[in-house]
Amino acid sequence: MHxxxxxxxxxxxxxxxxxxxxxxxxxDIVLFWLVRKRHYPLFGVLLSASVMVHTVLSAISIGINNxxxxxxxxxxxxxxxxxxxxxxxxxxxxxxLWVCMIALVFIDHNMxxxxxxxxxxxxxxxxxxxxxFLAILIQLTIGNTIMNTIMKANHKELEKSKDQANMDSLTGxxxxxYATMFFERLSKEQDEQTWCVxxxxxxxxxxxxxxxxxxxxxxxxxxxxxxxxxxxxxxDVIFRWGGEEFLILLKDVDVPIAFQTLxxxxxxxxxxxxxxxxxxIKITVTIGVCPLDVHNVEQSVHMSDLLMYKGKASGKNTVxx
Numbered sequence: 535m536h537x538x539x540x541x542x543x544x545x546x547x548x549x550x551x552x553x554x555x556x557x558x559x560x561x562d563i564v565l566f567w568l569v570r571k572r573h574y575p576l577f578g579v580l581l582s583a584s585v586m587v588h589t590v591l592s593a594i595s596i597g598i599n600n601x602x603x604x605x606x607x608x609x610x611x612x613x614x615x616x617x618x619x620x621x622x623x624x625x626x627x628x629x630x631l632w633v634c635m636i637a638l639v640f641i642d643h644n645m646x647x648x649x650x651x652x653x654x655x656x657x658x659x660x661x662x663x664x665x666x667f668l669a670i671l672i673q674l675t676i677g678n679t680i681m682n683t684i685m686k687a688n689h690k691e692l693e694k695s696k697d698q699a700n701m702d703s704l705t706g707x708x709x710x711x712y713a714t715m716f717f718e719r720l721s722k723e724q725d726e727q728t729w730c731v732x733x734x735x736x737x738x739x740x741x742x743x744x745x746x747x748x749x750x751x752x753x754x755x756x757x758x759x760x761x762x763x764x765x766x767x768x769x770d771v772i773f774r775w776g777g778e779e780f781l782i783l784l785k786d787v788d789v790p791i792a793f794q795t796l797x798x799x800x801x802x803x804x805x806x807x808x809x810x811x812x813x814x815i816k817i818t819v820t821i822g823v824c825p826l827d828v829h830n831v832e833q834s835v836h837m838s839d840l841l842m843y844k845g846k847a848s849g850k851n852t853v854x855x
Contacts, residue, residue: 538661548649551595558588575619578612582627585609586634593638597647600658603638604666606631608673615673702774704752705759713773713781717831729826730792732782733838734762737818737850739778746813753810754817761806765799781835782821789825789855796821797853804851818851 540559543552561584568577585605592602610631613624651658700712708716720729736742736758743751755778762772762780771783784792800819808815822841826834845854 542654542658542661546649546651546654548595548651551592554588554591558584575623578616578618579623579627582609582613582631586631589638590634590641593641593647594645595648596651596655596658598638598642600651600655601662601666602658603635604662606634606638608666608669610635611670612673705756705774707759707763707772707774707780709774710776713775716771717828720828721831723828727828728786728788729828730784730787730789730823731826731831731834731838732784732792732796732821732823733775733835733842734780734782734796734819734821735842735846736778737820737846739817742815742817746811746815750811750813750815753813754808754815757806757808757810758803758817758819761803762799765802766795781838783826784823789823792823793853793855796823800851800853820845820850821853823853823855 537559539555540552543549543555561580565577565581565584568574568580586609589602589605596602610628612618613628613631618624700708700715702709720727736754739751739754742754755774759772759774759780762782766772766782766784769785771785773781773783775781782796784795787795800821804816804818806816808817820842822838822843822845824834824837824841841854845852848854
């Protein structure tokens with residue numbers, strides 16, 4: 535559309551309108567970028583605003599005998615057919631487009647156009663009719679496809695935001711908020727699964743922070759989270775419980791097997807040399823493990839916590855069951 539109008543106004547020698555639609559061409563590039571980035575609400579609002587500005591300035595410049603009023607009408611139909619934003623936003627845009635079309639009638643009735651383009655109005659009117667017909671046809675035929683694309687994109691964004699809400703921002707592990715939902719779902723499942731729950735705590739972590747600073751301490755937490763993920767199964771679940779504590783759920787194992795798995799993990803952590811922010815750190819962990827009662831999760835977690843503190847009292851760097 536803008537390419538045709540650029541050529542049209544250039545041939546007629548109406549440079550202000552040529553400049554106007556050249557600006558519209560540049561705005562189209564921005565609109566294309568917004569679509570690629572899935573900023574659909576901003577795209578729809580900016581497109582509608584652009585159409586209204588161009589239409590009003592065109593009406594002032596050359597009148598509306600060329601059916602330039604078709605542009606806001608087609609844009610209004612877009613608000614109804616394509617759910618690019620919430621209905622509240624689209625309703626506001628519909629109202630403004632309605633006001634714009636009424637304003638165009640008053641402009642034509644009360645103002646003499648700046649330029650009289652004569653018979654060229656007929657050419658432009660035919661073009662505007664074809665453009666409006668094509669635009670409406672496209673909206674009606676691929677409206678469902680566009681709607682599904684937008685809905686899928688919105689669903690992905692929603693899922694992404696949910697994932698971010700359920701993840702610890704530092705370690706990338708599940709957080710305590712997600713643990714609550716996970717345990718609730720676990721308690722409602724019909725199949726009887728065997729789980730063990732373990733509380734893991736870094737020994738003397740306060741000393742690491744006091745000696746090297748919290749930035750190094752954060753690096754240690756990130757490295758530890760990676761070690762735990764690497765050395766446990768994909769079916770096991772790990773939560774950043776708070777501070778230097780990690781809650782671990784081991785699936786389909788009894789306590790003796792869980793003890794062996796966690797003791798192997800404990801030794802692996804003690805052998806690792808962690809390098810973060812130019813510092814070389816060695817740490818140990820103490821772990822308490824017990825069976826998980828899915829119908830009394832709070833008590834099971836509390837028991838694993840008590841066992842972990844028992845391990846602290848007996849010398850640290852150990853697993854207690």
